[in-house]
Amino acid sequence: MSKPQDTVPALRKAVRILDLVKASSRPPLAADITRQLDLPRSTAHGLLAVMVELGLLEKTVAQGYRLGTRLLGWAGGATEKRDLVSEFYHELESNPDHDAFTITLTMLEGAEVVYLACRNSATVLGASFRVGMRLPAIFTATGNAMLAGMTDAQFDEWLALHPVSLWPKPLTPNGICSVTTLVREIAEIRERGYAVDDEQIHDGLWCFGSVVRDHAGQVVAGVGVSLPQTELGRYDMQALGDRAVRLARAVSFRLGYREVGGQQVA
Known part of the structure; x- marks a missing residue:
């Protein structure tokens, strides 16, 4: 069987360069990288120039190369997401009071929420949640809660980026389908402190x-x-909303967020 053609050789060479720079005890020179990776001089210099331009590498005063700040930002973002999911599960494990419910953790990406973690209860919901799943934010309790958590300016910017003409068709008859309804919903969420998906994602x-x-x-x-x-019917609606608020605050506390009397403290 013939070996599959490598359609992105430059990317593989760039990764090898990053690995070499990370493993080096001192910032390697272009000549060091060329020699150790057995790269053509023109190829190495071209890649190094682009990687510096993109912030993947930085050039030292001694003309050596070190990892760039853009990589640090990527690493920090990945670490924060792992920490978020980890603390979410740690909180659930330490509080069996939530066992009767399906609990989910989502992040807002554009007009959608992405499911980062979930723990399904034994109760049949009629719908299942899974990590990596995406749903329109305006139909979900977590999505609307995050929209309500924006400043007015941020929310206006979100609306400008995601006009009603681009909104998906409601998944159920209860789905939000107008800016007026969404704005009213956001106001109600801010007043009561939590969001409610009343069968907007799935009937029942x-x-x-x-x-x-x-x-x-x-x-x-x-x-x-x-x-x-x-x-x-087994629960008070306000108590269910308060449960979501308490859980969110507990995870926030684990991430370092502190508040007294509704105000953040250092």
């Missing part, structure tokens, strides 16, 4: 959502507490 499925904040007070995710409509 309710979810209560609240926001997770990082150490700087920025909204980084949303937690959802879901249960079937048939189980609603």
